[in-house]
Amino acid sequence: MNSPYEVPRQFIIHLADTGVIHYTFTYAFVVNGLLCALVVGPLLGGIGTMVVAKRMAFFSQAVGNAALTGVAIGVILGESYTAPYVSMFSFCLLFGLFLNFARNRTKMSSDTLIGVFLSISLAIGATALLWVSAKVNTHILDTVMFGSILTVNDTDITVLLITALLTAVTALPLFNRMLLASLNPSLAHVRGIKVHLLEYVFVLLVTILTVACVKIIGAVLVEALLLIPAAAARNLNRSIKGFVWWSIVFSTVSCLVGIYAPMRYDLPVPSGGAIILTGAAIFLATMIIRMTVPRYREAAI
Amino acid sequence: MQGPSIEFANVNLELGNTKILDDVNFTIRAGTIHCVVGANGGGKTSLIRSLVGQMPHTGRISIQWQEGRVIGYVPQALDFDRSLPITVLDFMAMTCQRRPVFLGVSRARRRLIAATLERLGLGGKLGSKLGSLSGGERQRVLFAQALIPEPALLVLDEPMTGLDLAGKDIMEGAIREFAGAGGTVVWINHDIVQVYEIADALTYINRQVLLDGAPHEVLASGAATHLFPTLTLPAREVLSA
Incomplete structure (x- = not known):
């Protein structure tokens, strides 16, 4: 049976064949990357605004690094080293949920607790990697750490699409409530919002998103795409509407440019790195605009 | 009532x-x-x-x-990151509507919010950034949200x-x-x-x-x-x- 992605793939390849878009899009793997970018960009850009608003940047960083440990455990347990989704999802979910559970039950500041959990996770990962190196060449883990569109296949696209759908149906109806809960938990509670439950839901979303995007952006870099476009959008906006939509635009542009530019100009940069560098360039540009243009300087006060 | x-x-x-x-x-x-x-x-x-x-x-x-x-509840203070891009309208709308605020606020609700703010001497502050209000103005916004519904x-x-x-x-x-x-x-x-x-x-x-x-x-x-x-x-x- 043909892949469900064959129609859009063939359409883009046809456009490249006829010279409408650049010839690099005649390669199926480039088109796969492009399709992923069109999902990953808006998804991470949108959720990223919430990560920034809820001050969960360090948390998402920790979950990204936990994915590496998840991969190492997966390889030891015999999963495919190119797509160890079960282990990655399981370890990251356990990591995220347990961290949130501990955060709700100690008076320790969030960054201290996340730092402790991150160190534990990395120590387990480093130990597991020793075992992994006996089984496979650990250089293949570069793909997991920094992403590679060369290896994106239909399974990865399916995982990404299911995650995107799940995130949209969960996060959209809960957006206002999650935001209010992060601004003032007491106020949210009086309005009937289950603050703790929403925290867990959000932790689950960030974790699932991180794992689903590992293949295209990389475990180490995925959280950067959660933060940088949102941080750039924050530089130039005063309302939530502008914040969210510009974050989505910046994130999607970063993904498209990051995938296209290295191929078009033959640059020796992995897709994940190129995506984040593009996002960083946008962020720097917004910083300069914010510092120099009076209108935005006012907005940033 | x-x-x-x-x-x-x-x-x-x-x-x-x-x-x-x-x-x-x-x-x-x-x-x-x-x-x-x-x-x-x-x-x-x-x-x-x-x-x-x-x-x-x-x-x-x-x-x-x-x-x-x-129950309308007014907490002691709103402790939040002042640089967050949230307008007074965004804040008021997020407390009383389901539709995500970045998708907009209905006209009827916008009118209700504007009228409530007006009652509290905050007419014209609808589009102001919440973080750039003075402490007293922010307290009045907090009070205004308690009046809707x-x-x-x-x-x-x-x-x-x-x-x-x-x-x-x-x-x-x-x-x-x-x-x-x-x-x-x-x-x-x-x-x-x-x-x-x-x-x-x-x-x-x-x-x-x-x-x-x-x-x-x-x-x-x-x-x-x-x-x-x-x-x-x-x-x-x-x-x-």
Whole structure:
């Protein structure tokens, strides 16, 4: 049976064949990357605004690094080293949920607790990697750490699409409530919002998103795409509407440019790195605009 | 609209090894302004957080609802990242609509929010960034959100902290108007002169209820002189007059 992605793939390849878009899009793997970018960009850009608003940047960083440990455990347990989704999802979910559970039950500041959990996770990962190196060449883990569109296949696209759908149906109806809960938990509670439950839901979303995007952006870099476009959008906006939509635009542009530019100009940069560098360039540009243009300087006060 | 009456019966609260509330008993009559006063750390905020279901208290807090069951709550302050891109309209809309605020606010709701802000002297602040408002303006925004949807009970935790005289007058007017329409107000208030002037009842709490009754009776008692030693001279003159 043909892949469900064959129609859009063939359409883009046809456009490249006829010279409408650049010839690099005649390669199926480039088109796969492009399709992923069109999902990953808006998804991470949108959720990223919430990560920034809820001050969960360090948390998402920790979950990204936990994915590496998840991969190492997966390889030891015999999963495919190119797509160890079960282990990655399981370890990251356990990591995220347990961290949130501990955060709700100690008076320790969030960054201290996340730092402790991150160190534990990395120590387990480093130990597991020793075992992994006996089984496979650990250089293949570069793909997991920094992403590679060369290896994106239909399974990865399916995982990404299911995650995107799940995130949209969960996060959209809960957006206002999650935001209010992060601004003032007491106020949210009086309005009937289950603050703790929403925290867990959000932790689950960030974790699932991180794992689903590992293949295209990389475990180490995925959280950067959660933060940088949102941080750039924050530089130039005063309302939530502008914040969210510009974050989505910046994130999607970063993904498209990051995938296209290295191929078009033959640059020796992995897709994940190129995506984040593009996002960083946008962020720097917004910083300069914010510092120099009076209108935005006012907005940033 | 008719606000509820509230009865606190043998309410106790212990956090860790610390007793925060010790056998608290008093009643709040429907449609009145009831001020809770007392020293810092005396358990006032814990008491109203117990009332709105946020503290693991024992004993009974029963709210006898009449019409409507909406609680409008004004917390002490909004502690948030001031640089976040959230306008006053965004904040107000996120408290009262389901549609994600980045997808817009309906015209009807926008009108309602604008009218409520106007009542509190914040007309024209709809598009202002929440973080760039002054402390007093932000307190009034917090008060405004408590009025949508129309509550039957207002729970206020020192809402006038940081307000200038004009701001105080506006908020006081709104509270009087709400109670005049039949709503019940539970209000933590440190300004004893204001309590004397506006409240129908006063309860002094320091872990236990030490004084309870109408302000002019309570403040005339000998115990009041002992409990309010820091009351300024002008304030004493107002009260004695």
